[in-house]
Amino acid sequence: MKSTLSYDLTKRIEEKIRLIAVVLCEMKEDDYSLMYGKTGIALFLFYYWRWKNQKLFHEKAKGLINSVFSELNKKIYLYKKNRYEPDLSFDSGLGGIGWGLNHLIKMGFIDCDLQETMCLVDAAIYRKMITGIHSDNGSSFKDALLISLYASDREDRLSKEYLRRFIHEFTELTTQENNEIFKKYYKDNNEMIAFINNKIRKKYPDIITEGFDSMDHAIFDDTSILKRTDNLINEKAELSINVGSGLASGIILRGYHANKKFRETSQSTYQKTVERCFDLLLKQKNRITPEDALGFWFTDSRGLWKIHYGLKNGLAGIGMALLNTITNDESTWDEFLVGCMG
Numbered sequence: 001m002k003s004t005l006s007y008d009l010t011k012r013i014e015e016k017i018r019l020i021a022v023v024l025c026e027m028k029e030d031d032y033s034l035m036y037g038k039t040g041i042a043l044f045l046f047y048y049w050r051w052k053n054q055k056l057f058h059e060k061a062k063g064l065i066n067s068v069f070s071e072l073n074k075k076i077y078l079y080k081k082n083r084y085e086p087d088l089s090f091d092s093g094l095g096g097i098g099w100g101l102n103h104l105i106k107m108g109f110i111d112c113d114l115q116e117t118m119c120l121v122d123a124a125i126y127r128k129m130i131t132g133i134h135s136d137n138g139s140s141f142k143d144a145l146l147i148s149l150y151a152s153d154r155e156d157r158l159s160k161e162y163l164r165r166f167i168h169e170f171t172e173l174t175t176q177e178n179n180e181i182f183k184k185y186y187k188d189n190n191e192m193i194a195f196i197n198n199k200i201r202k203k204y205p206d207i208i209t210e211g212f213d214s215m216d217h218a219i220f221d222d223t224s225i226l227k228r229t230d231n232l233i234n235e236k237a238e239l240s241i242n243v244g245s246g247l248a249s250g251i252i253l254r255g256y257h258a259n260k261k262f263r264e265t266s267q268s269t270y271q272k273t274v275e276r277c278f279d280l281l282l283k284q285k286n287r288i289t290p291e292d293a294l295g296f297w298f299t300d301s302r303g304l305w306k307i308h309y310g311l312k313n314g315l316a317g318i319g320m321a322l323l324n325t326i327t328n329d330e331s332t333w334d335e336f337l338v339g340c341m342g
Contacts, residue, residue, distance in 0.1 A: 040310050145189060
């Protein structure tokens with residue numbers, strides 16, 4: 001599907017994406033994570049390279065991933081020697097890096113054996129998936145759900161066995177009458193749980209337990225996700241022009257989901273929402289500095305208000321949202337966004 005936006009808006013978006021790609025090729029970033037660092041930035045640059053077929057962006061993306069692998073090997077070596085306690089989380093740690101690398105392998109952007117790198121830490125990552133659903137901390141609960149996305153894509157014996165345990169223990173938690181904390185987190189994340197349920201059910205129907213599969217399908221199907229998306233899209237754009245969260249929430253996420261809905265339904269209402277959101281985005285300036293010629297946005301990421309480069313709150317994520325709006329690609333990189341819906 002080609003861009004159905006106006007010619008003028010399409011050209012403005014193309015130019016903004018080009019500038020984002022150039023800046024990301026020149027940036028210096030010490031973070032290696034999926035959501036905030038090099039892994040997510042490389043993901044954008046690989047997709048941009050596939051669109052434009054310009055070698056510069058492929059070389060930069062490949063260099064970032066080589067750097068990620070080099071750092072991973074160092075950290076895993078120290079972990080093996082009991083000299084390092086790794087961050088295993090999805091947003092900022094090895095869980096998300098593993099998902100990102102696995103995605104790039106599946107999409108043909110890189111060619112390597114992830115098992116050689118991740119085999120020593122995968123079990124620890126999957127254990128975090130299990131312990132997280134028992135946690136009384138909302139962030140740990142959501143992180144466990146996100147890690148299950150990584151586990152379900154690894155497609156090996158270890159990940160499948162941990163997923164089996166994850167489903168069994170999750171099902172048991174839903175049957176406990178006095179577990180108010182779990183019920184709250186279940187309700188807060190029901191769209192994400194629905195997505196994970198459907199994903200695992202399609203890929204591994206043999207490990208779905210009866211209790212897990214027979215839960216309330218008013219929650220465990222795509223309906224709730226689409227309804228929540230409609231609610232986001234139908235809000236007045238002016239009420240949440242928020243650019244400062246990047247792709248995590250606000251006008252960018254709303255425009256992105258509206259574009260997905262338009263591709264699914266061809267309804268003009270969604271097309272108008274896409275145009276409104278991204279036109280406002282490109283006109284919006286939330287910073288004033290002498291070097292503002294590029295017109296980039298300050299965003300808030302982990303308490304710092306500045307230009308960020310990452311996928312969740314920075315230029316890479318904004319670039320991915322814009323790129324998906326005007327290219328023929330159906331998005332396969334965005335499953336974790338179900339955990340960031342507003």
